[in-house]
Amino acid sequence: MLLTATLFAPLAGALLVALVPAARQESARLVALAASLVTLGLAVVLAARFQTGDAGFQLGMTAEWVPAFGVSYRVGVDGVSLPLVLLTAVLTPLAIAGSWRMADRPRTYLALLLVLETAMLGVFVSLDLFLFYVFWEAVLVPAYFLIGSFGGERRVYAAVKFFVYTLLGGLLMLVGIIALFWLHQQATGTPTFDYEALVDFQKAPSTQRWLFAAFFAAFAIKTPVWPFHTWLPDAYTEAPTTTTVLLAGVMSKLGVYGFLRFALPLFPDGARWAQPVLLTLAVVGILYCALVATMQRDFKTLVAYSSVSHLGFIVLGIFAFNLQGLQGGVFYMVAHGLVIGGLFFITGMLEERRGTRRIEEFGGLQQVVPRMGGVMLVITLGSVALPGLVGFVGEFLTLLGAFLENRVYAVLATVGVILGAVYLLWAYQRMWHGPLEREENRSLPDLTRREWAILAPLVAAIIVLGLFPRPVLDRVEPSAQRVVEQTQAPSP
Amino acid sequence: MHPLAQATTQPLPLPEVDWRAIAPELALAVAGVVLLLVVAFWPRAGRGVLAGLTLAGLAAAAALTVWNWDLERVAFEGAVSLDGITRYARAVLLAVGALATLMVAQGDSREGEPDDSPPEVFPLLLFALLGMVLLAAASDLLVVFIALEILSLSLYVMAGETRRLAAQEAAMKYFLLGAFSSAFLLYGIALCYGATGSTNLLEIADATGDPTADGTLLLAGVGLLAVGFLFKVSAVPFHMWTPDVYQGTPTPVAAFMAAATKVAGFAVFLRVFAGALGGLVVSWRPVIAGAAVLTMLVGAALAVVQTDLKRMLAYSSISHAGYLLVGVAAAATVPAGVSASMFYLLTYAFMVMGAFMVVQYVSRLGPPDDDAIGERSSLEDYRGLARRHPWAAGLLAVFMLALTGIPPLSGFWAKYYVFLAGIEAGLTWLVVVAVISSVISAFFYLRVLVVAYLQEPVGDPGAETAPGRTPALGVALGLAGLLTVAIGLAPEALIAAARSAERILG
Numbered sequence: 001m002l003l004t005a006t007l008f009a010p011l012a013g014a015l016l017v018a019l020v021p022a023a024r025q026e027s028a029r030l031v032a033l034a035a036s037l038v039t040l041g042l043a044v045v046l047a048a049r050f051q052t053g054d055a056g057f058q059l060g061m062t063a064e065w066v067p068a069f070g071v072s073y074r075v076g077v078d079g080v081s082l083p084l085v086l087l088t089a090v091l092t093p094l095a096i097a098g099s100w101r102m103a104d105r106p107r108t109y110l111a112l113l114l115v116l117e118t119a120m121l122g123v124f125v126s127l128d129l130f131l132f133y134v135f136w137e138a139v140l141v142p143a144y145f146l147i148g149s150f151g152g153e154r155r156v157y158a159a160v161k162f163f164v165y166t167l168l169g170g171l172l173m174l175v176g177i178i179a180l181f182w183l184h185q186q187a188t189g190t191p192t193f194d195y196e197a198l199v200d201f202q203k204a205p206s207t208q209r210w211l212f213a214a215f216f217a218a219f220a221i222k223t224p225v226w227p228f229h230t231w232l233p234d235a236y237t238e239a240p241t242t243t244t245v246l247l248a249g250v251m252s253k254l255g256v257y258g259f260l261r262f263a264l265p266l267f268p269d270g271a272r273w274a275q276p277v278l279l280t281l282a283v284v285g286i287l288y289c290a291l292v293a294t295m296q297r298d299f300k301t302l303v304a305y306s307s308v309s310h311l312g313f314i315v316l317g318i319f320a321f322n323l324q325g326l327q328g329g330v331f332y333m334v335a336h337g338l339v340i341g342g343l344f345f346i347t348g349m350l351e352e353r354r355g356t357r358r359i360e361e362f363g364g365l366q367q368v369v370p371r372m373g374g375v376m377l378v379i380t381l382g383s384v385a386l387p388g389l390v391g392f393v394g395e396f397l398t399l400l401g402a403f404l405e406n407r408v409y410a411v412l413a414t415v416g417v418i419l420g421a422v423y424l425l426w427a428y429q430r431m432w433h434g435p436l437e438r439e440e441n442r443s444l445p446d447l448t449r450r451e452w453a454i455l456a457p458l459v460a461a462i463i464v465l466g467l468f469p470r471p472v473l474d475r476v477e478p479s480a481q482r483v484v485e486q487t488q489a490p491s492p
Numbered sequence: 493m494h495p496l497a498q499a500t501t502q503p504l505p506l507p508e509v510d511w512r513a514i515a516p517e518l519a520l521a522v523a524g525v526v527l528l529l530v531v532a533f534w535p536r537a538g539r540g541v542l543a544g545l546t547l548a549g550l551a552a553a554a555a556l557t558v559w560n561w562d563l564e565r566v567a568f569e570g571a572v573s574l575d576g577i578t579r580y581a582r583a584v585l586l587a588v589g590a591l592a593t594l595m596v597a598q599g600d601s602r603e604g605e606p607d608d609s610p611p612e613v614f615p616l617l618l619f620a621l622l623g624m625v626l627l628a629a630a631s632d633l634l635v636v637f638i639a640l641e642i643l644s645l646s647l648y649v650m651a652g653e654t655r656r657l658a659a660q661e662a663a664m665k666y667f668l669l670g671a672f673s674s675a676f677l678l679y680g681i682a683l684c685y686g687a688t689g690s691t692n693l694l695e696i697a698d699a700t701g702d703p704t705a706d707g708t709l710l711l712a713g714v715g716l717l718a719v720g721f722l723f724k725v726s727a728v729p730f731h732m733w734t735p736d737v738y739q740g741t742p743t744p745v746a747a748f749m750a751a752a753t754k755v756a757g758f759a760v761f762l763r764v765f766a767g768a769l770g771g772l773v774v775s776w777r778p779v780i781a782g783a784a785v786l787t788m789l790v791g792a793a794l795a796v797v798q799t800d801l802k803r804m805l806a807y808s809s810i811s812h813a814g815y816l817l818v819g820v821a822a823a824a825t826v827p828a829g830v831s832a833s834m835f836y837l838l839t840y841a842f843m844v845m846g847a848f849m850v851v852q853y854v855s856r857l858g859p860p861d862d863d864a865i866g867e868r869s870s871l872e873d874y875r876g877l878a879r880r881h882p883w884a885a886g887l888l889a890v891f892m893l894a895l896t897g898i899p900p901l902s903g904f905w906a907k908y909y910v911f912l913a914g915i916e917a918g919l920t921w922l923v924v925v926a927v928i929s930s931v932i933s934a935f936f937y938l939r940v941l942v943v944a945y946l947q948e949p950v951g952d953p954g955a956e957t958a959p960g961r962t963p964a965l966g967v968a969l970g971l972a973g974l975l976t977v978a979i980g981l982a983p984e985a986l987i988a989a990a991r992s993a994e995r996i997l998g
Contacts (some may be wrong), residue, residue, distance in 0.1 A: 066905075068987040069912075134899040141898060144938070148946045156946050160938055167896075167934050171927045174908070178915055178923075 006042040014114035017201040032110035036093035044091035055478035072190030081480030098242040116142040130193040151238040158238035165231040167219035176214025178244040212270025223255030225286030236304035241348030249341040265486040269431040278319040286312035286416035294423040317398030325401020328463040332394025342379035364436030369446040382462040389466035515556040523549025523656035524618035541599035573631035581628035581759040594968035595744035618648035624756035633681040633691040651741040662740030677720025683713030693768035700771035726755040728786040738806035738927025747848030751841035766823035767996035773824035788814030788929035822917035831990035832909040839902040846891040846972030876949030892937040902979035
């Protein structure tokens with residue numbers, strides 16, 4: 001019940017926001033913020049009640065939905081999904097606070113953000129494949145409107161590309177889900193989409209391969225795995241900044257979470273079969289997108305490419321099929337969400353002040369807005385995985401996992417770490433240091449109190465989780481271990 | 493002896509009249525005649541009165557349908573059969589008829605303009621519905637033909653109900669091509685009769701199992717029947733008339749044609765092909781599957797390039813006929829094919845009618861694009877709709893997303909059910925084509941939303957005329973939207989009802 005309340009609190013908030021009279025759109029912000037904070041509160045209670053050390057699903061709820069199709073409403077959290085639920089619950093209020101000064105139809109915008117939150121939370125907590133698919137597709141609708149209706153110049157192109165690309169992957173996965181359901185029904189006579197029943201159901205290795213391929217289509221596009229990433233720079237760059245925070249911070253985790261939660265345990269043989277391909281794509285993605293990021297002139301696009309590059313590490317960790325890799329992958333998801341969220345927030349704040357995101361328009365900002373610069377430094381260093389900050393733990397564990405599985409991939413990926421440091425620090429240097437050349441930059445105001453309120457929790461989390469990652473890792477470990485066992489399980 | 497000669501020597505059996513079995517049809521016929529008399533002798537009767545009478549007739553038919561709900565029998569010596577398909581189709585058709593009545597009652601004239609649509613459209617609507625419900629119940633090919641003619645003749649007239657050039661042209665096209673397809677159907681019936689010695693579906697079903705029967709003749713007959721039915725449900729390559737007719741004809745009539753004709757057409761398609769000709773599935777499945785592939789892809793691909801919403805909806809309806817054909821192709825071997833198609837028809841009818849209702853609403857906001865067409869349905873007219881008419885745009889979004897098949901709206905479950913039936917019948921390749929077509933379809937449904945939501949209004953919004961009071965249309969829109977969302981959230985009951993419609997009596 002608690003989980004269901006957490007899941008639908010944002011949706012209820014969205015309805016309330018939509019009911020705010022048009023003349024008093026400002027109060028919509030308060031309603032939206034309150035709804036997202038209630039969700040955060042519920043998520044915190046959820047985390048407090050969570051039993052550490054238990055690998056299974058907890059705090060769940062099961063109800064019938066469409067018994068004619070064997071579809072049920074089953075939700076629950078384990079060590080893998082709990083951190084992601086918390087991440088979502090933390091980033092949404094920040095995104096709402098970030099949209100505080102929005103002038104264009106704030107009511108619609110905030111309602112859509114809240115709908116997006118429910119849809120994404122739903123993906124993380126669904127334990128019925130059909131329910132999962134429903135939330136998976138439901139993410140598309142608010143995201144489409146957020147990008148297409150509120151984004152930049154090429155927003156329509158970006159929104160349609162994003163929608164159609166993701167829909168294609170999703171529908172292929174749907175065919176896979178139906179086939180899996182059908183095979184299970186043939187074998188056992190019970191129509192069900194229940195996650196655990198379908199995981200326990202033994203599938204022939206050849207079947208697993210093409211089913212894995214169907215799921216791969218959806219997850220690889222959503223993550224995105226190189227070369228399925230082409231929708232992402234457009235979508236991230238064109239979306240309004242606070243939407244990008246949620247897209248990059250949370251939505252990009254849906255794909256990797258899908259691999260971890262569904263593709264691996266459901267089709268261990270298929271996953272092992274595809275492992276070399278996935279590892280290769282991950283490494284190519286890390287290197288390629290890092291190189292492309294280096295070339296960018298628009299800071300937002302640079303961060304977008306850095307996001308794809310970093311997600312490669314998560315895929316690498318997950319497809320290492322060992323505890324270090326999986327645990328690191330989950331931790332990296334959280335770390336990436338915090339860091340990338342911070343980077344996009346700062347981008348948005350700079351854009352609000354200067355009306356541009358081009359790196360060459362800045363320079364020497366450290367002298368004008370030192371506080372912002374300090375925050376930026378922490379976040380950047382968190383992103384390039386400085387030891388002691390959150391990114392390091394994730395990157396270290398995923399690389400360790402990859403190293404234990406296959407050294408070549410790990411070594412190549414390490415080059416990506418270096419490239420990551422190159423493009424981010426280079427951009428940082430060009431924007432924040434050097435001479436203050438542009439006249440317009442001399443009068444930029446430093447962080448406001450509202451902006452502090454947005455960035456402070458992120459910076460605190462980046463430092464605290466970097467120094468004390470254990471609370472998260474302890475909760476992730478049993479569930480990650482279970483996935484490792486499921487993946488290693490010999491086929492019949 | 494040759495079966496033909498045999499038939500002539502037998503005395504013509506006089507069927508026992510089973511009043512109860514055709515009670516809903518009788519109610520519709522009576523209501524239609526009453527309305528004709530009212531229109532003839534009381535020419536000043538307002539549209540409200542006529543709509544009220546029409547709705548009363550529909551309500552009576554609905555009550556009789558409910559009364560007959562548990563009745564399962566073959567009546568009139570096998571000419572009419574009461575089974576799941578019959579009652580499900582009756583219920584859906586009557587609901588569609590009620591929504592269409594509300595749309596017609598609203599009319600397509602703007603505030604202050606004289607009404608262009610004649611009052612006879614109400615009785616015609618009832619007669620068309622009579623043909624449709626009879627078609628869904630027909631289990632004799634002659635009754636099929638008669639029912640088809642009742643509905644077609646009514647629709648030919650309805651399509652040209654206004655004096656606008658486009659409507660006249662649409663009616664003429666529909667009539668000529670429709671008559672052509674009726675001839676095909678009739679010839680098919682004759683060949684089937686020649687091959688099996690009967691026009692009764694139950695007897696044809698028995699004859700298909702007989703190895704001594706003339707296979708070639710029967711297959712030729714089946715092919716011609718397929719042509720006739722494919723025309724009525726506007727499947728490729730017999731779809732050419734659809735866009736012109738939907739665009740030219742007044743919006744309420746187009747909505748009624750798009751929704752109701754499909755329901756009746758597919759009901760009889762299922763009964764004849766999956767029921768009576770189920771034994772010949774190996775012969776006809778490749779044809780139907782091929783038509784399904786063409787229909788899905790051609791419909792979706794051509795919809796992408798349309799610039800008029802009514803034309804786009806016409807191509808979208810062609811594409812949806814393709815998904816339904818997947819259900820038909822599956823239905824002969826898996827019962828889920830029947831229930832999936834029936835459920836699809838139900839959801840589709842409300843989605844597409846809803847979409848046309850929004851067209852009708854927007855058409856009231858300004859002068860027509862073109863005097864010959866007389867409506868305002870170009871995509872350009874939807875620019876920035878969300879800013880000026882958020883409710884209309886919101887409903888449009890619901891219908892477009894439902895037609896795309898986005899969960900948790902009704903269209904999603906329908907598509908899912910058809911895909912499931914297809915996979916169950918071993919037609920996975922066909923389902924993959926359906927998935928591809930769904931992705932293509934996202935382009936054009938989204939484009940409507942792009943225009944309505946993401947683009948700024950052009951010109952001076954003050955130049956728009958007010959939509960005026962639209963009580964009937966408002967109610968209809970509300971109902972269609974509510975059903976689309978509610979079926980999406982809680983489809984269980986209606987799926988169960990469709991499941992109970994799986995058994996075909998013949």
